[in-house]
Amino acid sequence: MTSRDFREDIEGYRKLKEEITILQKYAVERTWERGLVNRVIERLHPKRLDLVVSEVREETASAKTLRLVSPRGYLPPFQAGQYINLFVTLAGVRTARPYSIVSSPAQTAYYDITVRRVDEGFVSNYLLDEVKPGDRFESTGPEGQFFYNPLFHGHDLVFIAGGSGITPFMSMIRDVTDRGIDRTIHIIYGSRNPGDIIFGDELADRTSRHRNLTYTPVISEPPPSYKGHTGFITAALMQELVGDIAGKMFYLCGPEEMYRFCLPELAAMNVPGKRIRCEVFGPPKDISTEPGWPESLSKDTTVTVALRGGPTLSALRGEPLIVSLERAGIAVPNACRSGECSLCRTKLLSGEVFQPAGVKVRKSDRQFGYIHACMAYPLTDLEILI
């Protein structure tokens, strides 16, 4: 700068200088704001929740509801249909599973989650067999995209549930019926046999008391005496139960087989894609049956995964990368474990992975080699950056 500051010659410069002097004279120091941003976030979207089991209720022979409360007395609000990802440490391995909140969002004194037994379920069997009131857990805050969006979902909803896929719908149904919301719900709930139906009595009871709710159980393996709908949830059945599809929004939550069966049925009914919402459902049971899996590779073989600046571990080809990492004691953030939330986004430096269709990886992430470790299966030896 020359000896004289040229800025002094700009019209209006001195006036603004005076304004600044006055503003600084009366300025409130912002040190009072320390911690404010975190406090605002914490009440809506805390990263972690501390939870205590206050009650365990048996729903069916194979399902229990755990009531979870906060030792601090505050749980954030959620939208009916969202889940929490519950962290557990079993046999020295820290892992996590997402569970839909089944209680109504009208109160947040507690969250109820309902767990159903799964064959070889590493976490679910532990939750069913071991957990008792007083046990403590850590979870994510409420997450997920499977909820009613008033901006475009409309007032006429069809819920198609399979097995434990009833859980997010319970929260939505409790919300609508408890609060007397003007919204019509048809729930069509597929189970293998009558004993597998979770919340059957409550659904029947709520249906009897609310004209905007109809409930149809559908049994795929009915006992000989069973009266009611049997078989799968077909286009014909849906057509019969819900009538005209115009303006309706269809929501699906259940096991992978249910999507494989019901989505083509909905297409046959000419339900447009924009009127269908699907909850994500975790990794497939057998990845090697997914389209695109290289036929020559066995899912039971192993590869080596090297972390840049970290350890090298062995990983099964047929298992999501995140599971191999967790087994080796390497924590990767995660919430949905279904390829959607992108928290486990990891950079692949070398090697090749298999990612089933529908994993929600950003376009540029594909271009620059990022994968979602919860839905990426190592086909070759890998080097990754976490």
Place this chain on the structure above:
Amino acid sequence: MADYDVIVIGAGNGGLTAAADLARRGVKVLLLERHNVPGGCATSFVRGRFEFEVALHQLSGLGTPEKPGPLRGLMHRLGVLGKVDFVEEDTLYRTLIPGTFSVTLKANKVELVATLKDKFPDEGSAIEKFFDLVWDFSTQMISVYYLKDPETSKEKYPLYFKYALKTSQEVLDSFFKDPFLKMAIASYWGYVGLPPSRLSFTDLAILLWAYTEFKPYHMKGGSQALSNAILDSFIAAGGNVHFNCGAKEIVLSEGRARGVITENGDEISAWAVISNASTISTYTELLDSAAVDRDTLRMLGSRSLGPSAVCVYCGLDCEPGDLGIDVSTQFITLNTDMEHQFASWRTLDTPETCGMTCYDVADPEFSPAGACQIVLIVLQYADHWYAIPPTQYAETKYRYAQGLLNIAERAYPGFIDALEEVEVSTPLTHLRYLGHPGGAFYGFDQYAKDSNLFVSPLSGIEGLYFAGAWAGMGGFQPTLESGVAAARAAQGYLEKRGAL
């Protein structure tokens, strides 16, 4: 000895650019990012079959390969040219009052002047004079401000010295009568966040001039593609990045920044620190306030937080043309009262303005075939969002967003019926992901008194530098450039200290 030469806190536009620029010059850099994705604002998220651009509406300053702007040079310097596909737009924007007024300005001075003259024949000669002023002023401003002509004087650059600190409103009023004309010319005020009565003429003139001369752009794959590309350059140059790792404290030694303590409690030493966090959180959270001098704290306290926004990210199951949407950028309003529109940013009243960006107009591949993506935006300050009880947050968010959808529907009937995915962000969403007070993605309010003409971007603490909107201007071009400026300053400091 130090673990690193430089630690960069935050992988937003400013932090990424600073980190990549230093690493490519052989400086040993550690980049810390609280989230698992780089970019800050410059990011995207996936819903259904759509990948939504979060923040970039129109990239300024890039220019064409034949007539490059300053940002093209910066991209080259960072080694990302060729890794990102930029999409040029031929239109600045459409200003629209549904059923009442519509004008579309091309990114070409001759055409836009002709369009306005055609629309406002009574003010034809004033329109010509005004745009000549905008161009002449901008040329002078570039010489003074960017090229830093050492011979700068009132005599050499009379337009700059006369107009630089005038308000846009003063200048518009001195040229024009018709409120529709003034609104059409001033529509970019929403990109700065101040109405013409408070917006310096410099900001309005430079926006009009730069977007016209260098054309508006966006990227294939959205701004996340740029963030990924810059990070890629950084890693390729040997830079080290830690995601899911925020900074808790900047370590001072003898008054100099000498390292960072991470939120995991690890202490990492360095010769210099660049903060891409807000200046407010840097001074009040990362530093011991006792170490910050009173003048700095007073300066901080004298400035007001800029706006955040409510954005409605819409995935539509139709092509833009099916709804009659044929320009990328639109400013839709229900009246010409920009003062009132600005005042409404502090209330939850039904919105009366709506920015509308459709990326598929210039890039039909942006969304899946037969679909398109449209972002509706209105700026909003955060204070009244802080006051909403958490239990009423979702309901409030949807009610406000419905107001924006209603404006879009009035402008383009059939809009709501075509919705396939909708996600809403609010000032609290931006606060959550950026960590900025007020979710203020432009940093402080962009008053002339807060520009670098009056406020130094330097920290007052040796070895500590700032990158990002809080140390200068908001927006993509300014924050990307701020990173290079911080990198240069830090490198100069390292050389002076003999650390390199």
